[in-house]
Amino acid sequence: MLPMPGNATGRTDVLTMTSWSVPVVWEGTFNPVLLNSLYQGTSLTIAATVFAQGKYIRFLKRFLETMEQHFFTGFNVHVFVYTDQPNEVPQVKMASGRQLTVKTVPTLNRWQDISASRLFLVQALIDDELLDYADFIFCLDVDSEFHGHWGTESLGDLVGVLHPGYYKAHRSALPYERRPISKAYMAPEEGDFYYCGGAFGGNLQEVQRLCRTCIINFWDDRTKGIEAVWQEESHINRYMWINKPSKILSPEYLWQDFAAREPEIHIIRFSGVAKNYAEIRPNV
Ligand SMILES: CC(=O)N[C@H]1[C@@H](OP(=O)(O)OP(=O)(O)OC[C@H]2O[C@@H](n3ccc(=O)[nH]c3=O)[C@H](O)[C@@H]2O)O[C@H](CO)[C@H](O)[C@@H]1O
Numbered sequence: 001m002l003p004m005p006g007n008a009t010g011r012t013d014v015l016t017m018t019s020w021s022v023p024v025v026w027e028g029t030f031n032p033v034l035l036n037s038l039y040q041g042t043s044l045t046i047a048a049t050v051f052a053q054g055k056y057i058r059f060l061k062r063f064l065e066t067m068e069q070h071f072f073t074g075f076n077v078h079v080f081v082y083t084d085q086p087n088e089v090p091q092v093k094m095a096s097g098r099q100l101t102v103k104t105v106p107t108l109n110r111w112q113d114i115s116a117s118r119l120f121l122v123q124a125l126i127d128d129e130l131l132d133y134a135d136f137i138f139c140l141d142v143d144s145e146f147h148g149h150w151g152t153e154s155l156g157d158l159v160g161v162l163h164p165g166y167y168k169a170h171r172s173a174l175p176y177e178r179r180p181i182s183k184a185y186m187a188p189e190e191g192d193f194y195y196c197g198g199a200f201g202g203n204l205q206e207v208q209r210l211c212r213t214c215i216i217n218f219w220d221d222r223t224k225g226i227e228a229v230w231q232e233e234s235h236i237n238r239y240m241w242i243n244k245p246s247k248i249l250s251p252e253y254l255w256q257d258f259a260a261r262e263p264e265i266h267i268i269r270f271s272g273v274a275k276n277y278a279e280i281r282p283n284v
């Protein structure tokens, strides 16, 4: 059958549907013009959170500038920047319907704590400000830039992004937390995918539930004197094994600049910049 004009052609070289019947979004599996038209004229509002603490403030300018070019262009977007240096937040011109709010947070001295504190602050933001206001939220790493379209195709109740380093790996090679004492523990026979801590989202209720559960589990671990191998990312992976995402985004939605380009990656939409961990983090 000939495709109708504007239909997506689909992909046969990658997984486009999970075993629980939810789409994995790749270039070629959706028509952005058609999708956007479904939301035009609605009050669709997207919240996004980004944390820029300590030396990571240096990434914020490019993050915001490229976000303006590629992330939900034409829609209402409200970016919440969490930083310990509010005076260093760059001025980036934003289109109408788009705005930025700076939230000042105390300086933390361990990168593991900064990373994990995000879940707590995101759930507080949802509770206090977003429930009646935004429709969806995405929580994003700041050490990254947008390079291509990221729009309404990414919307879902609970949205996970496939980690660029592990989407072709066997379950046994996924870097889940493997110590049974941790609340993030994944047994050898568990796990669908390895999801990124650096990008996830969904509707407000679902992301709130994820954050709440992961915070409780993170603190439960801490009272036992342990920290999951990849902090909140480990807990998010446990959560998304139990609570399956309703949409999965391919590694186009969080690539890594240092990684070689793979043939199935037809577009890079968002990518982590290469950085010197020892130089940029407050601790090792
Ligand atoms: C691409 C990806 O999935 N990255 C995840 C990965 O490592 P990453 O190496 O990407 O972690 P990272 O060093 O980028 O830290 C995560 C984020 O925390 C913030 N930050 C961190 C340190 C600091 O001094 N200042 C600051 O603002 C910043 O927004 C940064 O983007 O594992 C981490 C686990 O802890 C997080 O789950 C990251 O999201």
Ligand SMILES: [Mn+2]
Binding pocket: 141, 142, 143, 198, 272
């Ligand atoms: Mn990062």
